[in-house]
Structures are given as C-alpha cells and as structure tokens.
Amino acid sequence: MNPGSSFASSFRGRRVLITGGLGFIGSNLARKLAGLGARVTVLDSLIPEYGGHRRNLRGCERKVNVQIADVRDRHILPEMLRGQDFLFNLAGQTSHMDSMTDPETDLEINCRAQLTLLEACRRHNPGLRVVFASTRQIYGRPDYLPVDERHPLRPVDVNGINKLAGEEYHLLYSQVHGIASTVLRLTNTIGPRMRVKDARQTFVGVWIRQILEGRPIEVWGGGQLRDFTYVDDAVEAFLLAAAHPRAVGGVFNLGGVGRISLRELAETLVDVAGQGSFRVRRFPADRKKIDIGDYYSDFTRITATLGWRPRVGIRPALARTLAYYRKELPHYL
Amino acid sequence: MNPGSSFASSFRGRRVLITGGLGFIGSNLARKLAGLGARVTVLDSLIPEYGGHRRNLRGCERKVNVQIADVRDRHILPEMLRGQDFLFNLAGQTSHMDSMTDPETDLEINCRAQLTLLEACRRHNPGLRVVFASTRQIYGRPDYLPVDERHPLRPVDVNGINKLAGEEYHLLYSQVHGIASTVLRLTNTIGPRMRVKDARQTFVGVWIRQILEGRPIEVWGGGQLRDFTYVDDAVEAFLLAAAHPRAVGGVFNLGGVGRISLRELAETLVDVAGQGSFRVRRFPADRKKIDIGDYYSDFTRITATLGWRPRVGIRPALARTLAYYRKELPHYL
Numbered sequence: 001m002n003p004g005s006s007f008a009s010s011f012r013g014r015r016v017l018i019t020g021g022l023g024f025i026g027s028n029l030a031r032k033l034a035g036l037g038a039r040v041t042v043l044d045s046l047i048p049e050y051g052g053h054r055r056n057l058r059g060c061e062r063k064v065n066v067q068i069a070d071v072r073d074r075h076i077l078p079e080m081l082r083g084q085d086f087l088f089n090l091a092g093q094t095s096h097m098d099s100m101t102d103p104e105t106d107l108e109i110n111c112r113a114q115l116t117l118l119e120a121c122r123r124h125n126p127g128l129r130v131v132f133a134s135t136r137q138i139y140g141r142p143d144y145l146p147v148d149e150r151h152p153l154r155p156v157d158v159n160g161i162n163k164l165a166g167e168e169y170h171l172l173y174s175q176v177h178g179i180a181s182t183v184l185r186l187t188n189t190i191g192p193r194m195r196v197k198d199a200r201q202t203f204v205g206v207w208i209r210q211i212l213e214g215r216p217i218e219v220w221g222g223g224q225l226r227d228f229t230y231v232d233d234a235v236e237a238f239l240l241a242a243a244h245p246r247a248v249g250g251v252f253n254l255g256g257v258g259r260i261s262l263r264e265l266a267e268t269l270v271d272v273a274g275q276g277s278f279r280v281r282r283f284p285a286d287r288k289k290i291d292i293g294d295y296y297s298d299f300t301r302i303t304a305t306l307g308w309r310p311r312v313g314i315r316p317a318l319a320r321t322l323a324y325y326r327k328e329l330p331h332y333l
Numbered sequence: 334m335n336p337g338s339s340f341a342s343s344f345r346g347r348r349v350l351i352t353g354g355l356g357f358i359g360s361n362l363a364r365k366l367a368g369l370g371a372r373v374t375v376l377d378s379l380i381p382e383y384g385g386h387r388r389n390l391r392g393c394e395r396k397v398n399v400q401i402a403d404v405r406d407r408h409i410l411p412e413m414l415r416g417q418d419f420l421f422n423l424a425g426q427t428s429h430m431d432s433m434t435d436p437e438t439d440l441e442i443n444c445r446a447q448l449t450l451l452e453a454c455r456r457h458n459p460g461l462r463v464v465f466a467s468t469r470q471i472y473g474r475p476d477y478l479p480v481d482e483r484h485p486l487r488p489v490d491v492n493g494i495n496k497l498a499g500e501e502y503h504l505l506y507s508q509v510h511g512i513a514s515t516v517l518r519l520t521n522t523i524g525p526r527m528r529v530k531d532a533r534q535t536f537v538g539v540w541i542r543q544i545l546e547g548r549p550i551e552v553w554g555g556g557q558l559r560d561f562t563y564v565d566d567a568v569e570a571f572l573l574a575a576a577h578p579r580a581v582g583g584v585f586n587l588g589g590v591g592r593i594s595l596r597e598l599a600e601t602l603v604d605v606a607g608q609g610s611f612r613v614r615r616f617p618a619d620r621k622k623i624d625i626g627d628y629y630s631d632f633t634r635i636t637a638t639l640g641w642r643p644r645v646g647i648r649p650a651l652a653r654t655l656a657y658y659r660k661e662l663p664h665y666l
Contacts, residue, residue, distance in 0.1 A: 103452060104449065107444070107445055111498065112440055112445065119437070150485075153485075153486060157505065158505065161502060162498070164497075164501070165444065165497070168488060168494040168497070169491070169494060172488075172490065172494065176433070
C-alpha cells in the first residue's frame, strides 16, 4: 500500500455504490471496500458479453449487496443512489470491436446512460462523491510518449468517442452542478477476475486462458509497447481519488511499472507460467484500422496530487493472475 | 463569390439531402442549391423551439422537396438517404441553455441521431458525400486567440460535448468506413432566416427583433469579442466542402471578417438600423457558468485548402438581415 494511503478510515461505515461491481475492477474494488468496513452495493447487469461474473464476489457475498440491474434503466437510478456517499462508476461496454459492429449499444451504455446517471445524481443525491473509470483509448494514436493528460483527445473508435463524452459529462457536472467527480483514465489493467473468456475486455485475458489450456498464444504484431496496471494498484487509485478533496474535478492517468512490448509480454507470461508457447501473427485488417500503435502513460499528475504510483510489476502481476486462474478458470468459461 | 468557387456545376442535377433544411443555414443552403439546379430534399422536424420555419423556403417551395420528419426517427433514414449524392447534415439542437436543462434531448439529437444517421449511410448509401455542421462551442474557453483547429477541445456545456461526439462520429466513419465526410466548425452565423423569436439559436436574432419592435437591446457583459459569418459566406463554405475531394476527412473552422465586442456590435446594429438603443447589463449567473469569454477563429486552414474566406463584413451583414426582417418579422414571431 502506498505511503499516502490513509484512506482506510474514509470508507468505514460509509455507503458505496459500484456500477459494474461484478466486473473485473469493480469486484476487486467491492472486495477491498467491504474489507475496509464500507456498506457496499454493487449494480451489475451480468450481460454475458460484458465483464460481470458472480464468481468475482465469492467469499464475500454476505458483505456486499448485489443488485442485478442495468445502468441503462433510468427508473432504478433514484433508488440506487439514495443515501449513497460514494459512487464508483465502472459500468461500461469495453470492447472496441463490438463498438464498431454495434455502435448504438456502446452509445447507450457509455454515453447516454452516463448522462442519465449524472442527472439522477443531480436530482436525487447531489452530495455524493463520484469516481469515473475512463480509458486511455480516448487519446487515440499518441503524438508523443509517455502520454500525459494534456495530450490531444482523438479517439479512433466508437468506444473511444463515447467514453470521451462520458468523461466530459462527469467533468461538466462536477464544475457546473457541483457533483464532485474525479476521472481516472485507465491503461491496460490485469489481475484476478478479469474476463478470460474472450478478448472483449483485454487480450491478456485470452492469453492467460490459452496458456492454461495448453494452446499457443497468438501475438498480433508484437512490437507494440504497452503499460499494465495491476488491479490492486488500480483499486487503490479509485480509493485515493474518492477520499481526497483535491481530486475533485480532476483527470488522472493511471499507468504501469515500466513498459513492455507485446512480444516481451508473451515471453514473460510463458516464462512465469512455466508452460505454453506463443506465435507472432500479422495484424488482422479490421483491427489494424482502429489500433493505436505504441501507448504508455505519464502518471506524474496523480503521483504529485494523490501520492499514487503503481507498485506491482509485470512479473508478479502475471504470477498472481495465473495463480488465480489455475484454480478458477473452469468457472469463467 | 470566391474566385475558387467553381462548384456551380458540381450540383446541377445532383440529389441533395439537407437535414435541418427548413432552419436558418439549411434553408439558405437549400435555396442556393435549388438555384444551382440541384434536386433538393430538406428534412426538418419543425419543432417550434428549433430553427425550422416554412417561411424560410418561401418562393422556392416548388423547387424543393420538403419532408417533415425528425432525424431521431431511425426508420425513415434508409428511404431518405436512398439515391442521394450529398448529405448536408445541419439538424441539431442549438441552445446551450436548453442542453443544460434537458440534456438527454440534446444527446438524442446531437449525438445518438448522428450515429444512427451515419450507420444508415454505411448500410444504405456509403457512396454519398457528407458535410456536417459543427460548432466552435466544442473548443470551450480559448487558451489562445484566434482559435485554430488544433486548439484543445474542452466543451463547457452538454451541447458542446454532444456536438463534439457528433463530429467525431463523422470523422471516424469517414476514416474507417469510407463515408466521405467533412466537418465545418461554425462560429456565430447571422443573416436572413435566422431565429429571431428567442435566443435559442443566436442572441443576435433577439437583438434584431428588439430593434425592430422599438425595445432596447440588452447586452450582457459587453466586452466579449466575437466573430460573425454572414450566412451566404457560410453557405458557400458548405458547397466548397462538398465539392472538393481534398476536403474529405477534414475539419475546418469558419470565421468572420474581423472581430467585434458585443457592445460594439450593439452600437453598430443601432447605427445601421437608424433606430433603437441598447443597455449593458451584468451577466446572469446561470449563463456565466457556461460562457466562454472571448472567441474568434483562425480560418487559415480552409482558406489554404479550399480557397474560402468570409466576404461580407458586419455592417452589410446586419443591414441585409435588418432589411429581411423589416418585411418578414411578423411571420417569425
């Protein structure tokens, strides 16, 4: 835990709503908050193509109130928001490819539902504290590296455009309507409870599955540089952002310990797993169109403002993730 | 007409759809295109709060096919798009204040309907040429003046966020799906057929009405600098953008001949009208929150690329507008 992490007491006995709370990051956050003594409600649609999974809250089902509902359903929002002290807003459609084949569903979730949710906050609970999960995807192809928060915003797919709008709504409602919000722009996040069934959330999930199933990993391209945040580090960033008044109205990149090419990542994964193999393939044409090339983020702003930095490097991150799925994989397929 | 305006022949006999085509700029564009021999269909919802008005096509009703329909109605789009060579996409909710009090309607029109329209183009008429009416509102409060197209995009109201998303959809569909689109970022546009009933489209409309009704103009603040495009100049930019292959995928600011403070604008209007008066008032609090301060645009990109520049200065622009509404005002109230 970071030295600045004096937030434990900030959440004890407090009421917290997590949208997408059965998903990868949302469930890790819910578990952490329950451990800190918060009164946690998670809201999740459990749509099979998205990240939510009941197994993600295994072992703390009694500490967390689970509501199976969709953020697109405006009628449930007033009741969900009533009395909450914190809203961690992580529900989203995350697949870039799906956003290109079904753009209107992506818009409904990542754009329209976000505005509806903020309107509901304004009307029914304007005093709550909001942290929104945004994405590095909104930067598009980087002009320079590492990418800081001042980089131009030029999304290269429908998902990026809608996430950008969702982010802008949060900042606007914070500034104009006083709904105290913080935006975190996540890079690739990995760890236990990430989606491994397919690549809709992250390609690393599929790699983990392929390794454990004894199939060769397919690396597309291979030279692209990326950074990876371990999920515990990401969870800590959410808690810090929610607890610190100086995060209100702010936008912060998360980032990883170092950067790594996809080929190196595959090599490292095979090495850490002690099994498996990979092969490098050419980039499929439909993905190449919306690929962003190299990306890694500059996270000095959140370090300076909130004292956050990533702690877990890529090897331990992969090792812990593998350890989880060695036991749990059958439940996630 | 600009020296580079060799577009007259580009539209003769061609099929053109104009969304928002009974509105201020859309109707002026429709009249011009009808005069150039294009086969024009205008689509307009005629919702009373928006810019559409039957009177705007007076005298050329027989040359233009008018469809009263809403761009939000997805079911009409395939039939509307069938066989069209050009789409001038001007339908929009333009009121910044309305976007703050009813954000979801703004989203439906400026964001969701745009994506649906582009999807319909992709499925039913991917070969058509599109020009989208965007707005300088997406820049937010300028970091520097004049504002060029590389300025950061930081909208300060819901309307700006949604217009930004609408613009990004057009650029994405141009790049990824080959729907050849051009984005024009309009600054304040004035001229005959602008909305004068209230300030939903432009405050200048209300000023024109107040002058002609013998009521004093109310100037809020007064020091803010603005630029104004006369509508005939704006229409020419739309035609140039549609006709020139090198405009495909591009984003272009429009601008005005010079810049002027709101107080000077009021003085000039009173002077040109030969009647009326104005008084300066403090900015209302709800408007101050979403005001952008000074704005005027750098339009060197469109000058260099398409040869466009504004021709009509503020005095003749106001004189022609006043001349129109001296006759027509009762029909627009």
